[in-house]
């Protein structure tokens with residue numbers, strides 16, 4: 001069977017932070033409409049890898065291909081223009097802004113009055129209320145500040161925003177603050193919805209049990225090196241947990 005070309009391919013990526021090599025010759029691919037679980041212990045290089053893909057910083061070595069076309073992102077904006085939307089571990093919402101402002105940050109709709117272009121506040125509030133309602137968050141007003149929201153609510157708003165702007169690849173880096181069981185379940189639901197709408201997802205988590213039910217494939221990193229890449233059917237969740245914990249790979 002001929003295999004479809006991947007949506008995204010990162011080839012031979014290396015990255016140093018001073019003397020620390022965060023990534024050493026790592027290659028991954030993300031296929032169309034798949035959920036890829038990215039696993040590995042603290043400091044394995046997971047966030048660094050997805051930050052390179054999200055345009056936060058460039059790799060020192062290696063290439064990125066989007067639909068097999070070589071791409072270089074010099075900012076998150078350029079990655080977003082290709083449909084790569086990222087929910088970072090350090091949550092990507094600004095506390096001192098309202099929910100609605102956060103939702104449209106950098107992509108605010110405008111309306112014109114004569115030659116003057118103004119923020120379309122009404123549209124922002126309406127669209128934002130609709131989308132966050134759809135992702136199951138109850139807030140009194142889109143003009144509430146983000147600082148009052150729980151970790152799960154912030155995560156959901158970021159995901160809602162990504163899907164609203166037509167993400168082709170949704171990247172979720174597990175938030176530092178633990179989500180409640182209910183919030184986690186919601187995030188998993190959103191991942192399934194994203195895939196159903198045709199997007200691919202990279203999901204980073206320490207908890208294999210969270211990602212296992214939704215994942216199609218897994219990539220494991222350990223100290224900047226790829227140590228595993230396999231389909232879900234190849235390993236039980238318990239085996240994968242053991243591999244991550246023992247730092248033993250299967251490559």
Ligand SMILES: Nc1ncnc2c1ncn2[C@@H]1O[C@H](COP(=O)(O)OP(=O)(O)OP(=O)(O)O)[C@@H](O)[C@H]1O
Pocket residue numbers: 017020021022040041042043044045046047048049089
């Ligand atoms: N901006 C930075 N400056 C210096 N060192 C960094 C920077 N970002 C990451 N590192 C280092 O690179 C290595 C990989 O870090 P990274 O954040 O990618 O790991 P991770 O797999 O996401 O870990 P965690 O599961 O704890 O989030 C670590 O040794 C880390 O200290």
Ligand SMILES: [Mg+2]
Pocket residue numbers: 046047048089173
């Ligand atoms: Mg990280």
